[in-house]
Amino acid sequence: MTLFTNAVESIQIGVEDLSKNDDRRVLSAVRNVHAGVLLLCKEKLRRLSPDDEILLAQRFEPQPNDKGEVAIEGVGRNTVGADDIKKRFKTFHVALDWKRFDGMADIRHHMEHSYFKGSRKRARQAVADAFLVIRQLLVEALQEDPLKTLGPECWTALLENADLFAAELQACxxxxxxxxxxxxxxxxxxxxxxxxxxxxxxxxxxxxNNKSQPNAALICAACGESAELGPVLSLAFDETFGAQGHIAVKDGGEPPISTCPECSEETYVVKEGRCAACDFTLPEDAACAICGSGLSAEDYYEHDGLCSYHAHVASKDD
Structure with a gap:
């Protein structure tokens, strides 16, 4: 069996598992579709490789060959994992929707390591994310026809699942x-x-019908658990503002989101001067007890009434 055939059959089996009215096969569906996506990524690296398929090796090193020349050879039996795939796709300018790729993997991880309540809807989301990644890999990276490659039954099921999940998401x-x-x-x-x-x-x-944030009670339609606003906003802000925060820290600036001194969630919006979850705002007299300079939310939270400089000086004196 070729690598490409293995990838296609893994996806087909996963889609079949999801279509069955059997909750025991839900996790199998996500595992198989996820495995199929990883195999499609490896197939792209195989096609980019010379005849020895070197790009599939997790590690490779320069080795002398029998002609006294230097050759690059794979080391060990391990093949590339997700992190190596991302690096090599970037090196060879292969575009992929990594956010959906990671979202699919994250759902698989949580399904494997937590409870299974409501897991069919979680599986639908994972497969919906996978659908767009599969299409991008087949059409753009591998120049394959998805309908012909996966077959009408599998491809139609992927389309229908994506439409169903999109409708559920829109309703939420x-x-x-x-x-x-x-x-x-x-x-x-x-x-x-x-x-x-x-x-x-x-x-x-x-x-x-509620329109007031203080009265907003959240619930997950996938697992049925109540969801507190603070943790939900903290996760969302990490996605929405994470890259901006990373750049700010790298350049020595202030990140857009910091820890709220009141509720301890990562939900204090620096630009707006308030916590998005509990509505905490810094007191007007929030100033360093030594130099009198105004305190940021981070200083107020971490340094007990001192600016970062004087907190550092005080820690050295201790």
Missing amino acids: QVTLKSVRWDTEAAARALPDFACPSCRSSLVRQRDP
Whole structure:
């Protein structure tokens, strides 16, 4: 069996598992589809490789050959994992929707290591993410026809699952968009809302008619667990503002989101000067007890009334 055939059959089996009315096969569906996507990635690296398929090796090193020349050879039997695939795709300018790729892998991880309640909806999300990644790999990276490659039954099932999940997600997000969020940051992060328990994006309001943030009670439509607003916003902000925060820290600036001194969630919006979860704002007299300079939320939270400089000096004196 070729690598490509193995990839295709893994996806087909996973889609068949999801279509069965048997909760015992739900995790198998996610595992098989995820494995198929990884194999498609490896197939792309195989096609990029010389005849020895060197790009599939996890490690390779220069070795002298029998002609006294230097050859690059694979070391060991291990093949590339997800992190190596990302690096090599970047090196060879192979585009892929890594956010959906990681989302699919994250759902598989949580399904394997936590409870199974409501897992069919979580599986639908994983397969819906996989559908777009599969299409991108087949059409753009491998120049293959998805309908012909996967077969009409499998491809139609993937399309229908993606449509069903999209409808469920839209229904959930309608209940969130009706809320008058207290911060612009919270409204901006709505597309990244996810359940802290299972990481599904099917988070909705219990009362779809509620329009007040303080009265917003959230529940996950995938696992059925209640979801506190603070942890939901913290996860969403990490997705929405994570890259911006990384750049700010790298350049010596202030990240857009910091820890709230009141509720301890990563939900304090620096630009708006308030916590998106509990509405905490810094007291007007929040200043360093030594130099009198105004305190940031981070200083107020971490340094007990001192600016970062004088907190550092005080720690050295201790």
